[in-house]
Amino acid sequence: MDAARDRCVTGIENLDNILNGGIPRGNTVLVTGSCGTGKTTMSMEFLVHGALMGEPSLFLSVTEASDKLLKNVIPYDFFEDSLIKKGKLIFIDLPVVYELFGMTKGELDFEDIDLLVKAIADIVRDLGIKRLVIDSITSVCYQLRTEEKIRQFILKVGKSLSEYGCTSILVSEISPSSERYSLYGVEEAIADGIILMGNLQRRGDLLRTLQVVKMRGTNHSRAKYVLDLTPSGVLLVPLLKGGSI
Amino acid sequence: MNAPEIAKKLEDIPPGSAITIDMKIDSYFDFIRATLDLFATRKDLDCIYVTSTIPSESILNALSVLEVDIDRVYFVDCISHSMMGKTSQSDHVIFVESATMLENIMLKVQYLMKKSKRENKVVIIDSVNTLAIHNNTKILSEFFHILLNNLRSKDAYIFILNMEGQGSEDLDSMMNLVADDKFRIPAGQEENGDGNGGGEEASE
Structure with missing residues (x-):
């Protein structure tokens, strides 16, 4: 199974080890967690490494304006401004796309979904995008409202991206107490992979954690890891159990 | 045993070794001085110093009085935050909120290694005794097992300080299990014939 699929090496060394070499190329992965768990930072690093490896990478920002986002990103040791200038790392604010296609009403209908999927697919095809992040899919889902429309959007966008060999991350926001991996429950069922990020409280300490719950097309560890966001990128170590059962 | 004598003892240790350093508190700064002189100055290595015993600032002040070059020393300080004191920002010091956050200690060491x-590199863990104040032996064993194996694979020289008389049987068994060897630094009066250590290297 592992050898059959080409890998999209995330460049996050420990994560690639957990995934047995990287995300199977073309997969749509849900990166999910509550606020402050590092979802955006990790997704951004995935794109920066891709751009450094020569793969055009696109960040579709839904909740935050790209320029504000860039200011708040950790100053990576490996980041190069030229990636943006050369068009290897591209930022697009999704609300601009909505406006361009006249999707200004609060709720998108099935026709809008087709238009939006086509718009994203056209950008990916025209710019040769190999890595895409949508931050966040939850905000897109707010405008879709029904499970049926969310299902249709994710299925269609995932299929289009996969056809172009584009590996995508859909950032999903959930509440800390959520028992599901996504707000509507639909996103997690359709995605090829789920990476769950969380805050673990232990004896008064708050640890950031990461766990690969599912990843189609590869064997992977399902253990929980503790992560740190550093200028050298995301670092991971196993969560210590201390003999607990 | 003074600093040059300690340095001489440490000279032949191969990279990728994890050594427990059993010593009395009197030898504390002699050991640090010897290690930094040998590995940082003479062998031109970066030193990662994990302290849960005394704040990095106090160690830095002491090293500066002893005129030890600290350019290549990077601290993972696990005690200053817990003391709720003011912490000064420095490229050479990374703080971990508490000595109970063992995973974060591993992550900071990993970051400095990277x-x-x-x-x-040479990594000094100061000390197993103070880490044991904040953590039980089970989680500490797991921590050392993972950290030391990781550092060994990167050919680091690893020294874990163990203060004599401050440990327990459990702690000694754990260190015997996770470390490759043990090196005992005799206190001054022992060398003068008042003790029984004699400066011998103890092997497991």
Whole structure:
């Protein structure tokens, strides 16, 4: 199974080890967690490494304006401004796309979904995008409202991206107490992979954690890891159990 | 045993070794001085110093009085935050909120290992006794097992300080299990014939 699929090496060394070499190329992965768990930072690093490896990478920002986002990103040791200038790392604010296609009403209908999927697919095809992040899919889902429309959007966008060999991350926001991996429950069922990020409280300490719950097309560890966001990128170590059962 | 004598003893240790250093508190600064002189100055290595015993600032002040070059020393300070004191920002010091956050200690060591451009590094863990104040032996064993194996694979020289008389049987068994060897630094009066250590290297 592992050898059959080409890998999209995330460049996050420990994560690639957990995934047995990287995300199977073309997969749509849900990166999910509550606020402050590092979802955006990790997704951004995935794109920066891709751009450094020569793969055009696109960040579709839904909740935050790209320029504000860039200011708040950790100053990576490996980041190069030229990636943006050369068009290897591209930022697009999704609300601009909505406006361009006249999707200004609060709720998108099935026709809008087709238009939006086509718009994203056209950008990916025209710019040769190999890595895409949508931050966040939850905000897109707010405008879709029904499970049926969310299902249709994710299925269609995932299929289009996969056809172009584009590996995508859909950032999903959930509440800390959520028992599901996504707000509507639909996103997690359709995605090829789920990476769950969380805050673990232990004896008064708050640890950031990461766990690969599912990843189609590869064997992977399902253990929980503790992560740190550093200028050298995301670092991971196993969560210590201390003999607990 | 003074600093040059300790340095001489440490000279033949191969990279990728994890050594427990059993010593009395009197030898504390002699050991640090010897290690930094041998590995940082003479062997030109970066030193990662994990302290849960005394704040990095106090160690830095003491080293500066002893005129030890600290350019290549990077601290993972696990005690200053817990003391709720003021912590000064420095490129050479990374703080971990509490000595109970063992995973974060591993992550900070990993970060400094990654950041350092030098091929080999020396890592000092100061000390197993103070880490044991904040953590039980089970989680501490797991921590050392993972950390030391990781550092060994990167050919680091690893020294774990163990203060004599401050440990327990459990702690000694754990260190015997996770470390490769043990080196005992005799206190001054022992060398003068008042003790029984004699400066011998103890092997497991």
